[in-house]
Amino acid sequence: MTRRYVLVARPTPSGVDLTAVGALAEACGIGYALLDQGEPTIHDTLDSAVAADLPVTLIPLAVPRDRYLETWIARAVANWKETRGRDLDVRVTEGIDTATGFDDIVRALMNEDGKPVTASPRAFRSPAWSRIPEHTEHILVCRGPRCTVYGAAELHRTLRQDNPKALVTPTGCLNPCNLGPLYITYPDGRWHTNALGSAIENA
Template sequence: MTEERPLADDAVLLVGHGSRREKSNEQVRTLAADLETELGVPVDAAFLELAEPTISAGIDTLAPACQTLTVVPLSLFGATHVKNDVPLAVQTARAEHPDLTIHYGSHLGVHPSLVELLDDRVRAVESDLGVDRTTDDVSVVICARGSSDPDSNADVHKLARLLYEGREFHRVDASFIGVTDPLLDETLHTVTKDRPDAVVVVPYMLGDGTLTQRIRDRTADFDDEYPYVAAGAGDPLGVDDRVVDVLADRWQEARSDSVEMSCDTCKYKVELTGYEDDQGGARAMLRSLVHQAEHADRESVDDDPHVHDAPEKHVAVCTNQTCAESGAAAVIEELRQGVRNTDDCDARVTRTSCLGQCGDGPMVAVYPDGVWYGGVTADDTDRIVSSHLDRDRIVSDLVHQTL
């Protein structure tokens, strides 16, 4: 029988991504335990996927034991999971636990403590290679996972610059192991043109796994190819007191409602060159139209069980952070229930990333009609279903824009 916790004023749920490698999941649990020691409040771990408990289950466990719960994402960057998936889970939990105050904290991000931790990882490799930045030309390459979110990738370059400032490195470059440029191999070959005495590669990742091993392997290959340059790869951030300190800062920010989103450079909010399809809901529209164009119509579905039954309408509900905080989870549930309860419409209701209308949500986009509804509440969903989805009559007082 599980022992009940005494009621506390505050509690924290630390949300990791989740991994098939139990060692990685255990690292999240260790950080949660260390954070509990530092804060003096209950801290549990939960996961987005691939591990238990889920965010929902984690909140259900802590809810009876506290009055205020802060959900903090254990993520280095503010990409899709931080902007979409975790906020939706938080908003759903708010509806399920109306008497519980739930705050949502920021990701780890760019923080002076993490820059210092990176510097320590570099020093360890310098020691192994027998070089010293004060007397030798030491170049550093920070290698991150890589993301489809330009804001996240830009943070890696910012970290590289901050690590360079005030330190005696020959140069510090940002690179990625996949998804985006510059890739690690390309960066290593670029750096060697300066003929440094040593190149130190540091993985900017929390745990030690497949990607960090790939970084070590690429660095070893580089070391073999360029024998006149000493090269070595360092350890990831790991379980370190400074990571715990940053998590404590994020908890305090959330409790004081001082969390700031990076909207000015968010690909969902503004049109960034190369990411035009992601801004303002264009991707949601494209997905809907392509989905209907590529799948067979109803008459062929029975003949091929792998063919999807394409709906006449696709309803996309924004679940990004600001829409989630305004009740997007309840809107999705009511729309889905409304569609299930009627025989007069053929529609699929799904969530989508930011539609670029922060502050005017929750946003509901109906395609292929190209109608966007703004400020939609759960009470408005019945009209959207009965009028627009059932009878093709637009609910004019809810229209935000049409495309």
């Protein structure tokens, strides 16, 4: 039986280099998913695998090993099985840095001098990063693992589309996860919980 193999990355709050993740997945002839902060999600991946009638093996993409990533991959899969009512064969590998030969790769890099750093310090202090963007309100959208499962991607897109004068910023976990997806508006400091459907319309 053919299996579907998928790299799973955990973006930082600043995002992830999707081009690099996609290139690695393509070079390996497999797909990729994001734990949080973006798409495609683990749920998207498993939905697609069911449609193709393929079992799935998820490969945590983190160096060094990220126990948080591995724990939340398992939780996301468990949530998917519960909410979809499906019993897809889903497995998870060890972290990439435990693979045979990984330490040899690091040692090989130690034999290289590397490339000179040629970046200009001007980019670090660019005037563009001294200006606060014009906005009528600031909306913080939780893109943590649970809110991602609960529909934060759709919420984020909708808020950006429906509030063009607002500064809409994705964040990591904002804590009251079982009330997600959620966002906070400023300057009023109001929390908007279970924010899909009519809740978005009232934003």
